[in-house]
Amino acid sequence: MVKNLVIVESPAKAKTIERFLGKDFLVKSSFGHVMDLSKKQLGVDIEHDFMPNYEISSDKKKIVSELKKLSKEAKTVWLASDEDREGEAISWHLANALKLDENKTKRIVFHEITKTAITEAINNPRNIDIDLVNAQQARRVLDRLVGFELSPLLWRKVKPALSAGRVQSVAVRLIVEREEEIKNFKSISNYRITADFKIASQNGIKLLKAELPKRFAKKEDALEFLNKCKAAEFSVASIEKKPAKKSPAAPFTTSTLQQEASRKLGFSVGNTMRVAQKLYESGKITYMRTDSVNLSNLALSTAKKEISSLFGENYVKIRKYKTKAKGAQEAHEAIRPTFINVHKIEGDNAGQKLYNLIWKRTIASQMSDAILEKTNVSINISTTKEKLVAKGEVIKFDGFLKVYLESGDDDNSETQKGILPPLSEGEKLNLQELIGVEKFSLHPPRYSEASLVKKMEELGIGRPSTYAPTISTIQKREYVIKEDRDGKERKFNFLSLKNDQISEIEKIEKTGYEKSKLFPTDIGTLVNKFLVQYFENIINYNFTAKIEKEFDEIAEGHKIWNEMIKNFYSPFHSQIEDTLEKSKKFSGEKLLGKHPETDKNIFVKIGRYGPMVQLGDTDIEEKPKFAGLRNGQSIETLTLGDALDLFKFPRNIGSYEDEEMSVAIGRFGPYVKHKSLFYSLAKTDEPTTIQTERAIEIIEEKRKKIRESIIKEFKEDTDIKVLKGRWGPYISYNKKNFKIPKTTKPETLTLDDCKKIIKSSGTKTSAKKTPVKKTVTKKVAAKKISTKKTTKKVAVKK
DNA sequence: CAGTGAGCGAGCTTCCGCTTGACTT
Helix, strand or coil: CCCEEEEECCHHHHHHHHHHHCCCEEEEECCCCCEEECCCCCCEECCCCCEECEEECHHHHHHHHHHHHHHHHCCEEEECCCCCHHHHHHHHHHHHHCCCCHHHEEECCCCCCCHHHHHHHHHCCECCCHHHHHHHHHHHHHHHHHHHHHHHHHHHHCCCCCCCCCCHHHHHHHHHHHHHHHHHCCCCEEEEEEEEEEEEECCEEEEEEEECCCCECCHHHHHHHHHHCCCCCEEEEEEEEEEEEECCCCCECHHHHHHHHHHHHCCCHHHHHHHHHHHHHCCCECCCCCCCCCCCHHHHHHHHHHHHHHHCHHHECCCCCCCCCCCCCCCCCCECECCCCCCCCCCCHHHHHHHHHHHHHHHHHCECCEEEEEEEEEEEECCEEEEEEEEEEEEEECHHHHCCCCCCCCCCCCCCCECCCCCCCCCEEEEEEEEEEEEECCCCCCCCHHHHHHHHHHHCCCCCCCHHHHHHHHHHCCCEEEEEECCEEEEEEEEEEECCEEEEEEEEEEECCEEEEEEECHHHHHHHHHHHHHHCCCCCCCHHHHHHHHHHHHHCCCCCHHHHHHHHHHHHHHHHHHHHHHCCCCCCCEEEEECCCCCCEEEEEEECCEEEEEECCCCCCCCCEEEECCCCCCCCCCCHHHHHHHCCCCEEEEEECCEEEEEEEECCEEEEEECCEEEECCCCCCCCCCCHHHHHHHHHHHHHHHHHHEEEECCCCCCEEEEEECCEEEEEECCEEEECCCCCCHHHCCHHHHHHHHHHHHHHHHHHHHHHCCCCCCCCHHHHCCCCCCCCCCCCCC
């Protein structure tokens, strides 16, 4: 029998702690929350003080029964989940789910995973902090109420299966509003003057680049300035040197890791988290979901030792960083290498790169400032009062720059600073060329996944564990899309003064190229418009900050959680009912124009399956004609001509093997239909012009591919086939797929072998799937909006 | 994967945060 059972949140943490505690302690993990509001229903009893209806999560049943068994045998159960709001609730849920005896249950917390910290925690147990738990209940219930009342409203007013929530809807709003800003942005141009001087030095001719601090709004003004400089003499007016310093950035949190991995390694937010998770599980880094910039004393002292031995003692500067993030809960350390003396690790490329980034950032954070010397050279022009300026920067002491420099979001800074050639005051300068370039002002940048995370963190919306999932949700719902967009060509004027000659030419540059940026879709834009119109108070940028304050008051015991929820819910629910009653269907309908031949109206709007065009009105007897928009088309930019093209489908394009072929646009793009089979067109095919010959080619290509994917067929039973797929060979039967055991060669399979595999795996998958499938529900969520529900209550400990 | 769209109505969809694997055609 084990005397002591310790329960933590993560299995990797459990393993480490067990090493410190010795054989009297068994350390297990709960894998996060084990209980949650019921999945299908609202899970909150509005009639009875918002009593939550908790259930053991379906994927946690196994672990809960195991922990229950172990806890019965143990003399003392130590609940060691994190010290924040969610962690406290996890302990409370464990106490309820495992039916723990209060007398043998102890709650402990530790901030560092070291023997001393853990022993100290064991020596100072406390009880579950019910105020903190209540703050979590309030958070959970509010999110459920908002999500489960707003979403059904969207199903009825906009489109089925949509979703809205306190966090995701604000994330979408940020992207939609940024796009509007960009659309309304008016780029203005001005003229930037730069000069290149030739400087003779010992090592040959060097170039000195200088700039006029002032810009000219008009081309004429820039030309006039160039003219003035035609016969001018240039000389150094003054040389000014100023010391400056740069400090390292704080160690990584989840959000800053995601940003830097995106900028420096090109990782998506989700990819960064997957790679980090692996590093954590193999013990190479500390926990990767954190909002803390704090490093443990142990980490600080190893960093100090490491820096001294690598670079010398003058490179060490131990620093304590303070978090700036709103609502940070700081249950963990910053993200750092577990062993700071390990510079490089084995493993896959992505893991090594990310580890390296984390190592450098951690080390740099404890290094001295870089000392710089900035030089400003002012240059006289004999024919005008204006002065040119040349800027240089020299690193006097590199400090932390030896290992790491944080990247910025806009990496296209124009002025490159470096070492200036040797100059002296009064020195005459030899002009090579004076240039005036037309520059256009830039619209605010679109969000990338990482810069959206940064913005959300600033607003206090979402948590380290949800940044990546939220970003994937809003893409899965097709509110936003991540994509590259080609730039456009733009003309600009280029003026030059060289050898006393002024020339003026028009050049072309490419502008507006976007790589992996987030764009709102038509649906995202429409849903946002609906929510801003009717629920601005909920998707307001300050809403989360406001309720977080109240959650804090609950945690401090100054406020009762269900009273707070009641104060929120009454007006919110009336708002839902009002909107349900008063607002019309929100389809974003727009009249594009009239059909040139039939004179019928043509509309563009969001339908049941997304954006579409409609030919003819709905209130007349004749049924209107519909067609979905094609990939890449949007309600915003669709023209009447585009709409007319869409109504040309299905197009008959001749016949093949005595059957007709037609081309149309479907849910998954353009296709050829032949003998009631579908063949997708290639991206290079244009469905409006494609002809018989090419269509036959497409059909034959597909047939060939299918033939090639067959490994084995059986004459006795044509339903069963052994096929080659993306993940290797598999058995196909009745449109279902079955895995082939790795030990058997697919070519050697007989029909009986296949039937056996189908039978054995068939029972397994069905056994797994049946409990997930829902049983019987009596009421429909969409209708529940304005009706009272009956939920079974589960006893909740006060 | 599946190639729709009004209206009728049944039955479905949905939130945020805390954790990992199992699984994909």
